[in-house]
Amino acid sequence: MQPANRILNLKPYFFANLTKRILALQEQGRDVIRLDIGSPDLPPADFIIETMTERARKPNTHGYTPYGGTPAYRQAIMQYYGQRFGVEVDWRSQVVGLIGSKEGLFTIGQVVLNPGDVSLVPDPAYITYTSSSEIAGAEVYKMPLLEQNNFLPDLDAIPAEILTRAKLLWLNYPNNPTGAIAPIEFFVKVVAFAQKHNLIIAHDAPYADICYDGYVAPSILQVPGAFDVAVEFNSLSKTYNMAGWRLGMAVGNPDLIHSITSYKEQVDTSHFEPILAGGVAALTGDQTWVQGRNQIYQDRRDAVIEGLHAIGLHAHVPQAALYAWARVPEGVDEFDFCARLLQDTGVSVTPGAVFGQYGKGFIRISFCTPLASLEAGMARIVHWMRENIVVAHG
Numbered sequence: 001m002q003p004a005n006r007i008l009n010l011k012p013y014f015f016a017n018l019t020k021r022i023l024a025l026q027e028q029g030r031d032v033i034r035l036d037i038g039s040p041d042l043p044p045a046d047f048i049i050e051t052m053t054e055r056a057r058k059p060n061t062h063g064y065t066p067y068g069g070t071p072a073y074r075q076a077i078m079q080y081y082g083q084r085f086g087v088e089v090d091w092r093s094q095v096v097g098l099i100g101s102k103e104g105l106f107t108i109g110q111v112v113l114n115p116g117d118v119s120l121v122p123d124p125a126y127i128t129y130t131s132s133s134e135i136a137g138a139e140v141y142k143m144p145l146l147e148q149n150n151f152l153p154d155l156d157a158i159p160a161e162i163l164t165r166a167k168l169l170w171l172n173y174p175n176n177p178t179g180a181i182a183p184i185e186f187f188v189k190v191v192a193f194a195q196k197h198n199l200i201i202a203h204d205a206p207y208a209d210i211c212y213d214g215y216v217a218p219s220i221l222q223v224p225g226a227f228d229v230a231v232e233f234n235s236l237s238k239t240y241n242m243a244g245w246r247l248g249m250a251v252g253n254p255d256l257i258h259s260i261t262s263y264k265e266q267v268d269t270s271h272f273e274p275i276l277a278g279g280v281a282a283l284t285g286d287q288t289w290v291q292g293r294n295q296i297y298q299d300r301r302d303a304v305i306e307g308l309h310a311i312g313l314h315a316h317v318p319q320a321a322l323y324a325w326a327r328v329p330e331g332v333d334e335f336d337f338c339a340r341l342l343q344d345t346g347v348s349v350t351p352g353a354v355f356g357q358y359g360k361g362f363i364r365i366s367f368c369t370p371l372a373s374l375e376a377g378m379a380r381i382v383h384w385m386r387e388n389i390v391v392a393h394g
């Protein structure tokens with residue numbers, strides 16, 4: 001079977017291969033601690049689950065639901081944007097429900113990019129920005145996210161020749177994998193930049209509600225004029241511990257929302273109604289439990305950072321998202337580092353270059369593991385680093 005050209009260059013998904021390697025170790029009886037994936041380990045609040053199960057028992061909730069989510073779900077998104085960000089949105093024209101934000105990230109590439117267009121993608125980044133662009137036939141231009149720029153792209157460094165052909169600009173704050181945050185002033189600058197250069201902004205914001213130390217992440221839609229140029233992707237996966245429910249949203253420019261909706265009408269038929277009802281409960285119900293959950297992540301973050309600093313690995317303290325982004329010692333290859341760490345200690349962390357060439361020299365450690373396992377994992381890393389030759393390189 002010869003697959004279509006548009007998928008020939010797709011690289012194997014790193015985490016699928018890693019999971020196979022981990023299963024093999026577990027079959028040998030090894031105790032593996034996974035600090036590599038960003039899938040929330042905690043459940044949603046009880047009232048969300050109760051809403052879903054009650055709705056599932058009703059006889060009239062089992063049919064198809066409207067494309068892009070029920071009006072109740074889209075109205076709940078409107079309410080959330082109003083209360084959380086102070087952003088007024090029209091649920092009919094500026095909101096569409098998604099099967100996780102990932103679906104929307106894929107779709108936006110298909111609905112705005114033509115072959116030959118340039119797609120401006122941060123590096124390192126969540127891989128879907130590149131695959132969505134490449135499948136659409138676009139040329140990907142990587143914008144380095146460098147530590148000296150607080151992991152924000154340097155827009156002024158994009159060559160004029162690239163800018164004239166560029167159509168789509170991707171951003172993601174709070175950021176995966178670096179844990180970086182973007183001040184609202186940066187979003188103001190990006191919106192002006194997009195207006196000037198006729199760009200569409202796709203802002204991926206699934207970590208907007210995973211914040212620490214009192215930090216509150218902004219939405220790009222708070223910037224005046226953002227609705228002219230931007231669409232923001234958001235999700236219940238991380239905010240409400242609902243990753244498996246696959247509830248996401250796109251909010252922003254009505255033309256973009258219309259295009260995404262038209263594409264979706266050809267591809268999917270939305271969710272099971274009780275799942276959407278659970279989403280409504282999550283978005284419109286008591287939000288205070290989210291603070292308590294974030295405190296759990298913050299304690300885990302502190303344990304990771306303490307472990308990293310104990311062995312002299314440089315990592316800034318993230319104020320949001322679910323990851324520590326740490327430098328491996330000079331001269332050490334991070335793929336080799338992670339493979340040896342897993343083999344020797346059973347602790348799995350992610351090599352930074354999985355997220356792009358500017359992730360080289362870094363590892364990503366996730367906070368999605370209970371504190372006791374996470375501390376045990378960090379203790380194994382500290383011990384291994386102290387015993388291991390890599391410390392000598394550092």
Ligand SMILES: Cc1ncc(COP(=O)(O)O)c(C=O)c1O
Nearest residue numbers: 038100101102126176235237248
């Ligand atoms: C930056 C980023 N965007 C999007 C997603 C996908 O999230 P969802 O579950 O909403 O599809 C993830 C998941 O880890 C992510 O890290």
